[in-house]
Amino acid sequence: MNNSAIGVYDSGFGGLSVWGELYRALPDESLTYLGDGKNCPYGGRTREQITGFAREAVRRLVDEGCKMIVVACNTATAAAVDTLRREWPQLPVVGLEPAIKPACMESVTRKVGVLATAHSLQGDMFHRTAARYASDVEVYTAVGEGFVELVEAGAEHTPQAEEAVRRVVEPLLERGVDRIVLGCTHYPFLRPLIELTAAGRGVGIIDSGEAVARRVGYLLDELSLRAEAGHKAEYRFLTFADESYRMRLQRKAFACAGR
Numbered sequence: 001m002n003n004s005a006i007g008v009y010d011s012g013f014g015g016l017s018v019w020g021e022l023y024r025a026l027p028d029e030s031l032t033y034l035g036d037g038k039n040c041p042y043g044g045r046t047r048e049q050i051t052g053f054a055r056e057a058v059r060r061l062v063d064e065g066c067k068m069i070v071v072a073c074n075t076a077t078a079a080a081v082d083t084l085r086r087e088w089p090q091l092p093v094v095g096l097e098p099a100i101k102p103a104c105m106e107s108v109t110r111k112v113g114v115l116a117t118a119h120s121l122q123g124d125m126f127h128r129t130a131a132r133y134a135s136d137v138e139v140y141t142a143v144g145e146g147f148v149e150l151v152e153a154g155a156e157h158t159p160q161a162e163e164a165v166r167r168v169v170e171p172l173l174e175r176g177v178d179r180i181v182l183g184c185t186h187y188p189f190l191r192p193l194i195e196l197t198a199a200g201r202g203v204g205i206i207d208s209g210e211a212v213a214r215r216v217g218y219l220l221d222e223l224s225l226r227a228e229a230g231h232k233a234e235y236r237f238l239t240f241a242d243e244s245y246r247m248r249l250q251r252k253a254f255a256c257a258g259r
């Protein structure tokens, strides 16, 4: 048993889509969320830069006493998860990978779209996963241009967001994909618009949030790190940006949780 918090880290607001799944699946667990904010977006940065940000974030969460880290950011996972595991060998670190496997298993047209940041799509991890599960499936990738900025600005319900989503998703639909994988944790906040764009075309949208929450639950048991049943969970929010950003993180998280 261990009542310490699970640390959840992202470049900004995106990881709150994972936070929401952890909140629902693991109600006894305290969660300490760190949304960098200062260096966001990560998507166009180098591996070295992202690794530096991730290292600083994990150091902060470890200083706060976190028992496990969820890197709730596909980009930071692709760039830095191996380094983090090497530098904190005792610390369980869970990363985010695009849900290519379920998409390939479910696809009838054998054409799958993957939306992610430029950095994630260039990474070895993406290519390894695609090679493993998508040998008989055509995988079409696209960077969600502008998506992260829209979510960071809280502008996911605007005509600009609708236009940005249409511009990215329509070409995938024209290719005949019947599954679209959301390979960036900011993108689930645009899911209603992605669904609207794909409406009536028989397309399923898949993200990794629920699968990650299940993996975290499994690891907590395996490592005997679960909080006591009935433990009163605490939810904290940290950032490298300013207090108003921190408050926005907290408000958005509680809105996700329906609190």
Ligand code: DGL
Binding pocket: 010, 011, 012, 014, 015, 040, 041, 042, 043, 044, 072, 073, 074, 075, 076, 117, 120, 148, 183, 184, 185, 186
């Ligand atoms: N939320 C992020 C991801 O999952 C990164 C977005 C960004 O900062 O570019 O990839």
